[in-house]
Amino acid sequence: MDRKGILIVISGFSGAGKGTLVKGLMSRYTNYAFSISATTRKPRAGEENGVEYFFKTREEFMNMIDNNKLIEYAQYVGNFYGTPKEYVDSQLDSGKDVILEIEIQGALKVKEKFPDTLLLFVTPPNATVLKQRLVGRGTEDFETIQCRLRRATQEAEGIEQYDYLIVNDDLDECIVHTHNIIQGEHSRASRNISKIEQIREELKSF
Amino acid sequence: MDRKGILIVISGFSGAGKGTLVKGLMSRYTNYAFSISATTRKPRAGEENGVEYFFKTREEFMNMIDNNKLIEYAQYVGNFYGTPKEYVDSQLDSGKDVILEIEIQGALKVKEKFPDTLLLFVTPPNATVLKQRLVGRGTEDFETIQCRLRRATQEAEGIEQYDYLIVNDDLDECIVHTHNIIQGEHSRASRNISKIEQIREELKSF
Structure with a gap:
């Protein structure tokens, strides 16, 4: 493209x-590519890492914040949710519109x-x-x-x-x-x- | 609409x-509606008033300028050309996109x-x-x-x-x-x- x-x-x-x-x-x-969020929330039954979410420990998530690896993040009911930059960038570069x-x-x-x-x-x-x-x-x-x-x-x-x-x-x-x-x-x-x-x-x- | x-x-x-x-x-x-321009240029063979252009005398055209009846106008090789406001407004109001x-x-x-x-x-x-x-x-x-x-x-x-x-x-x-x-x-x-x-x-x- x-x-x-x-x-x-x-x-x-x-x-x-x-x-x-x-x-x-x-x-x-x-x-189109759909951006998969990272979260510190525990996976529910049937949820797979990299499908519904990228499941992260709190420490891993904090590292992502510190290393500017999230486009945005927010806290909701005690858990963190964020958008990993790397996946989004690679999809954009390949010509995909990322949602x-x-x-x-x-x-x-x-x-x-x-x-x-x-x-x-x-x-x-x-x-x-x-x-x-x-x-x-x-x-x-x-x-x-x-x-x-x-x-x-x-x-x-x-x-x-x-x-x-x-x-x-x-x-x-x-x-x-x-x-x-x-x-x-x-x-x-x-x-x-x-x-x-x-x-x-x-x-x-x- | x-x-x-x-x-x-x-x-x-x-x-x-x-x-x-x-x-x-x-x-x-x-x-869509196409905006027909007004002009002081003389009609060429086969051109009809209100089809290719609204043909106007210089006096009529000056009156349109004075009475704010043109959205824009310009002079080109001695003749005036302009966009009559009334037609555009009526088409826009009826929901047409005017080109x-x-x-x-x-x-x-x-x-x-x-x-x-x-x-x-x-x-x-x-x-x-x-x-x-x-x-x-x-x-x-x-x-x-x-x-x-x-x-x-x-x-x-x-x-x-x-x-x-x-x-x-x-x-x-x-x-x-x-x-x-x-x-x-x-x-x-x-x-x-x-x-x-x-x-x-x-x-x-x-």
């Missing part, structure tokens, strides 16, 4: 269908460190559908629902900082549309500076 | 196939006045192909070729100010790719501020 991959962060409301969207992209197209599925705080940290990162925010078509999905099937208690609504409200505060707002109404259409957005981004002038300079130099040489 | 159209400026090197690309977009998809085919100076003026304008620059796959097209079929004299190369060199100076660099290698692929870029742009967070605010307000009201 003659082009470098794009680092993509997909975030979105819980219940927006991020996971299904990512799986759809991965299975339908060959140009990270992380929440907004991590997304903004990645964008700060790598301004070329493409930030996608996934939402259901409207807030009523969102509420239905947050409320769930009537099995959740009041507190859980309130907690989810609070979280969605917080998440909504940062949407403008994303590059694109992806409305997931029909999943199939959403997969194709997201793919088109990402492939279109490869043609952004700001991602083709060396190609532009090359054309310019050649023109001058004639 | 529940969305407003996008104003699109297509520029590019002479010989890049802009015109064919625009015709392809217009004939293959229903969401202007103008050169870089006009493109940058439009972007300054309407920052939401999408600027696309079309180029052949590389400078050798570009040179072949500029040099033509061997029928042009040295001066004409030099003039074309100079113009391309000037045009190349401004490419970074465009949003996308469209490489026209295979025309069919280029039409689809350009369409995908434009449709993807409709999902830009910056073009969906009111939708984002609406989701936010609804979430707060729950």
